Amino acid sequence: MAAQLRLRSALALVTGAGSGLGRAISQRLAREGALVVAGDRDGAAAEGTIRLLEGMGSEAGSGPRCHAAFQVDVAEAGAVQGLIEQIQVRACFSRPPSVVVSCAGIIRDEFLLRMPEDYWDEVIAVNLKGTFLVTQAAARALVSNGCGGSIINISSIIGKVGNLGQTNYAASKAGVAGMTSSVALELGRHGIRCNSILPGFIITPMTKKVPQKVLDQITARIPMGHLGVPEDVADVVAFLASDDSGYITGTTVEVTGGLFM
Numbered sequence: 001m002a003a004q005l006r007l008r009s010a011l012a013l014v015t016g017a018g019s020g021l022g023r024a025i026s027q028r029l030a031r032e033g034a035l036v037v038a039g040d041r042d043g044a045a046a047e048g049t050i051r052l053l054e055g056m057g058s059e060a061g062s063g064p065r066c067h068a069a070f071q072v073d074v075a076e077a078g079a080v081q082g083l084i085e086q087i088q089v090r091a092c093f094s095r096p097p098s099v100v101v102s103c104a105g106i107i108r109d110e111f112l113l114r115m116p117e118d119y120w121d122e123v124i125a126v127n128l129k130g131t132f133l134v135t136q137a138a139a140r141a142l143v144s145n146g147c148g149g150s151i152i153n154i155s156s157i158i159g160k161v162g163n164l165g166q167t168n169y170a171a172s173k174a175g176v177a178g179m180t181s182s183v184a185l186e187l188g189r190h191g192i193r194c195n196s197i198l199p200g201f202i203i204t205p206m207t208k209k210v211p212q213k214v215l216d217q218i219t220a221r222i223p224m225g226h227l228g229v230p231e232d233v234a235d236v237v238a239f240l241a242s243d244d245s246g247y248i249t250g251t252t253v254e255v256t257g258g259l260f261m
């Protein structure tokens with residue numbers, strides 16, 4: 001089936017773009033015609049994603065594409081602000097990203113009774129504060145340029161239902177969903193939508209750290225009968241990024257195969 005080009009004029013920033021969901025989302029947005037800025041704390045991994053985008057986009061085959069990779073630690077306010085500024089001064093872009101996908105995330109699992117304070121701090125810093133910093137910097141740029149946009153935050157179903165050994169992760173992802181609703185309330189009048197996605201268990205390098213026995217137990221509880229693949233999430237991101245979801249804001253979309261419904 002021919003790819004739709006719903007994002008022909010969009011500039012999309014994806015964080016955590018060097019791996020897993022972020023890489024698949026970058027590929028999907030580029031296939032829809034968007035120019036993609038891939039940000040990751042692993043700059044080489046982000047470059048790897050950009051190489052996969054060659055030839056993709058609305059101008060594919062008709063000239064050089066301007067997809068770009070940036071090394072960025074989303075937990076560092078200065079680095080995030082610098083990224084948004086660099087994007088706007090780059091000749092290919094010269095505008096803030098109108099699609100912003102916060103996908104960078106980490107896990108540091110341990111049971112509550114043994115959870116070291118630094119595990120808590122690291123997960124909150126990347127998953128929650130990082131999403132806040134990216135959302136805030138991008139929103140400020142969009143508002144001051146008078147542009148609308150779509151901000152999509154990757155939360156998790158674990159933020160809604162909790163999980164053994166993930167008090168820190170669950171708190172960070174519940175925070176992302178709550179923040180998303182507040183952002184939607186504040187930015188709707190600027191034509192900026194903000195939604196979050198709650199993936200269930202998706203096969204990526206992150207879930208490869210989960211013991212197979214546990215994955216088998218989870219799979220047995222999924223109504224669709226299998227774990228998700230990154231493209232399942234990327235499809236929903238493309239929808240939320242596009243005008244097809246133009247009247248949807250402040251919501252969460254569960255991409256779980258029916259798990260925990």
Ligand code: NAP
Binds near residue numbers: 015018073103105155
């Ligand atoms: P992944 O393969 O580990 O990808 C995460 C990417 O984010 C990695 O490239 C990672 O770099 C990068 N990253 C980590 N900390 C960063 C920082 N401070 N600044 C910039 N980039 C950073 O994981 P994934 O499964 O694709 O997960 C992507 C997002 O989906 C995460 O937010 C995760 O919580 C969420 N999610 C995943 C699932 C799932 O089942 N896979 C389910 C629900 C939600 P390093 O490799 O250097 O750490």
